[in-house]
Amino acid sequence: MGVALSKSLFIKQAVLTFFLAVILSLISSSIQIYEGMQSQKTQIDNNFNELIAVVEKPLAEAVFRLDTDFAQQQVDSLLQIPSVASVEVLDEMGNLFVGGQSPKRSFSVSYQTADQLLSDLQSYERSLHLSAPVFEAGKLTIVPEKRYLITQLLSDQSSILIYNLAKDLVLAFLVSLFFYFLVTYPLTRLTESLSELKAKSSLLLPASLSRFHQSDELGHLHATFAQLWKKLNTALSDLERSDAHTKAMIENAADGIMLLNECNRIILVNSAAEYMLKNKSTHLYLHSLEALHAPASWHKFAETLETLQINQPLTVETVYRVHGIDLPVEIRLAKFKIQDKVETMLLIRDVSKRKATEAHIHHLAYYDPITKLPNRQYLTDELSELLERQQHSVNYSAVVFMDLDRFKTINDSLGHSVGDQLLCAVASQLSFLKEDNVVFARMGGDEFAFLLTCVGNNRETVEKSVCGFAQSVMYACQQVKKAGHHEIHITASLGAAIFKGKEFSTEVILKQADTALYRAKESGRNTFAIYRAEMQAVSDARLVMEKALHHATEFKLFELYYQPQSDDKNELIGAEALIRWKDGEKGFISPAEFIPVAEEIGLIVEIGQWVMDEALSQVARWIKEGKWQPCWRISINVSPVQFQQTGFLPMVKAQLDKHDVPASCVDLEITENMLLNDLAASLKKMHDIKALGVHLSIDDFGTGYSSLKYLKLLPIDRLKIDQSFVRDLLEDKSDEAIVLAVIAMAKALGIGVIAEGVETWSHHDRLREINCVFYQGYYYGRPLPPAEFITAFVDNHPVCPNLTAPIDTSI
Structure with a gap:
């Protein structure tokens, strides 16, 4: 059965139909046989009753007559019947009268089988009696031959069984044949048409199905198959498109993609990964x-890969080795399960450029791009970490701030490129100071800083060490620096804050060092100071000054006063324009206080331009009013920072044109120290100024370092002897000797001389004796506002002396 049911549908149906037909035929025949046997049993009973009825009376009479022979004849006649096995006749006393058994015959049925099949068939007994005379003759017993009877029964019913079975088998064959042509054959044709169907083609209905089955279940089955096939084609097309998209996206992805199997072996590599790893997927x-x-x-990566959970993506960074070169990569790991298989996808991104950018950004964040030194942030972080590490340390450390003196003048005059080269030269020259316990940083502009860690545990010794360190720095800065084609002399001012443990915060320590630096600058530059508590008040005052100075510059709160300049005949030869600042709270503030501050914070250029504009505007008005002689000179102080500005010369020319003031009326006063920065550039600019017709004077002459060396080269008109020499002229022979030397040198070079700071008649008389005939000082008049200056000095001085007349230097 198992083999048959594994065959085709037709064979399955035929076998099942055959078995069902046989079973049903057997059941039907069994019922018929059972009913026939019941009918036969009834017939047997009737036959035996009829037989007994025939022999009953003769046997009764024979017993009555005691005629055994006749009785035996009757018994023998009964035994001739095949269905009788034995006969027995008893008399009235119950004794055997006559009897007998049928002859032995062979049957195909055994006794046991016959007894089981005819178990309800027993012996037939009948009482023998006569009615006339009335006599109870005895009893007749007939035993039926069950084997014969059952054989007859089976013989009669076997034909029925064979007929029914043959009929049912024929019916089963006809049903199977009908099923074959009605179902199996159409299904075979449909199957063949399906097997011959090509991808994405239409499912056509076979001709036989079209004729006979278009509207029945097979037609509906075909329609259902056609719909399923259409959906399958659509799904297949979508799947192919999706697969093509997936492959295209994987292949053309900018990031490298690798797929790992359950054993973490590579089973897929895209082009980006091949290019990144310089290796083929094969x-x-x-x-x-x-x-x-x-x-x-x-x-570390193997541990991460091993512990990665399914559907819990993770991003990690690691390093690949590609042909001996380390390649930093960022990998997006994703583990998933598909059809009971665990796979891991790696999205790989080359982050070498990002790492380089991060390193560059870190370098930009912590290193100065010009000098390549650590910057303010770096030093601040190092100081913060030092304070954290040494909270309870007994060792002192120090922060030393360094500022280049007059760097802004150099930067503005020679250009930022030269300024940057100078900064690099300073950084290079101080590199010898970089030790394990020293951090050297550029804080910004021309300001540098040193962090000295663990200098010692004795405050006095530490201060000496820091002072020695500062002296080394200042000495290195004083050396001639090469910046482009220029040889530059420069000095530095330094301020230090000494600390230990965590008694002060980072901000406080840096502020203390900055405060000490300002104290060093106020002390005359090219010097060094260590922070003391009392310096803070000065620093705070400095900040107040800077704020007020910004306010005054923005709202033009300055005034110009004019101090007369006279000759030995007490006749006016000009005036010096002097800036005055009257603060609302502090009153008048000396220029000696705020001019250095203005130079340091970059306001001096704007202030200087205002001074020139205001002075020339005032002179223009006086000329127009007839209050100013064309041969007089207005002396205007020029800051070294302003003079070195690239736009200084155009500004001077523009101011002259703007106010229409004769250039010969203008005398620009510059300091000799300005020449130390770049003599060549300064000389060129001075010649250009002289070409405009403007006069040039050296102010505070004698206080600089190199005046005698460079004086012969300068295109100047006048020297102003500094008031520090004039003030003590009568008491100090050295000052007198200096004044005499300056006058003699000026005569030899054909340069005029004016003495400032002349406060008494004695000063005037002595200067006149040594042939200095031009003066400026309180003896001749104090600086006054414009209107008061005209009233006090101009109206009574109509004569204009020749400033450059020969001077009698005989003593």
């Missing part, structure tokens, strides 16, 4: 990831 297929990693990075 070489990487089924290889372990370990071969791609730098040895130091594999262990």
Whole structure:
């Protein structure tokens, strides 16, 4: 049965129909046989009753007559019947009268079978009696031959069984044949049409199905198959498109993609990964990831890969080794399960450029791009970490701030490129100070800083060490620096804050060092100061000054006063324009206080331009009013910072044009120290100024370092002897000697001389004796506002002396 049911549908149906037909035929025949046997049993009973009725009376009479022979004849006649097995006749006393058994015959049925099938068939007994005379003759017993009877029964019913079975088998064959042509054959044709169907073609209905089955279940089955096939084609098309998209996206992805199997072996590599790893996918297929990693990075990555959970993506960074070169990569790991298989996808991104950018950003954040030194942030972080590490340390450390003196003048006059080269030269020259316990940083502009760690545990010794360090720095800064084509002399001012443990915060320590630096600058520059508590008040006052100075510059709160300049005949030869600042709270503030501050914070250029504009505007008005002689000179102080500005010369020319003031009326006073920065550039600019017709004077002459060396080269008209020499002229022979030397030198060079700071008649008389005939000082008049100056000095001085007349230097 198992084999038959594994065959085609037709064979399955035929076998099942055959078995059902046989079973049903047997059941039907069994019922018929059972009913026939019941009918036969009834017939047997009737036959035996009829037989007994025939012999009953003769046997009764024979017993009555005691005629055994006749009785035996009757018994023998009964035994001739095949269905009788034995006969027995008893007399009235119950004794055997006559009897007998049928002859032995062979049957195909055994006794046991016959007894089981005819178990309800027993012996037939009948009482023998006569009615006339009335006599109870005895009893007749007939035993039926069950084997014969059952044989007859089976013989009669077997034909029925054979007929029914043959009929049912024929019916089953006809049903199977009908099923074959009605179902099996159409299904076979449908199957053949399906097997011959090509991808994405239409499912056509076979001709036989079209004729006979278009509207029945097979037609509906075909329609259902056609719909399913259409959906399958659509799904297949979508799947192919999706697969093509997936492959295209994987292949053209900017990031490298690798797929790992359950054993973490590579089973897929896209083009980006091939390019990144400089290796073909065929070489990487089924290889372990370990071969791609730098040895130091594999262990950590392997642990991450091992512990990665399904559907819990993770981003990690690691390092690949590509042809001996380390390649930093960022990998997006994703483990998933598809059809009971666990796979891991790696999205790999080359982050070498990002790492380089981060390193560059870090370098930009912590290093100065010009000098390549650590910057303010770096030093601040190092100081903060030092304070954290040494909270309870007994060792002192120090922060030393350094500021280049007059760097802004150099930067503005020679250009930022030269300024940057100078900064690099300073950084290079001070590099010898960089030790394990020293951090050297550029804080910004021309300001540098040193962090000295663990200098010692004795405050006095530490201060000496820091002073020695500062002296080394100042000495190095004083050396001639080469910046482009220029040789530049420069000095530095330094301020230090000494601390230990965590008694002060980072901000406080830096502020203390800055305060000490300002104290060093106020002390005359090219010097060094250590922070003391009392310096803070000065620093705070400095900040107040800067704020007020910004306000005054923005709202033009300055005034110009004019101090007369006279000759030995007490006749006016000009005036010096002097700036005055009257603060609302502090009153008048000396220029000696705010001019250096203005130079340091970059306001001096704007202030100087205002002074020139205001002075020339005032002179223009006086000329127009007839109050100013064309031969008089207005002396205007020019800051070294302003003079070195690239736009200084155009500004002077523009001011002259703007106010229409004769250039010969203008005398620009510059300091000799300005020449130390760049003599060549200064000389060129001075010649250009002289070409405009403007006069040039050296102010505070004698206080500089190199005046005698450079004086012969300068295109100047006048020297102003500094008031520090004039003030003590009568008491100090050295000052007198200096004044005499200056006058003699000026005569030899054809340069005029004016003495400032002349406060008494004695000063005037002595200067006149030594042939200095031009003066400026309180003896001749104090600086006054414009209107008061005209009233006090101009109306009574109509004569204009020749400033450059020969001077009698006989003593």
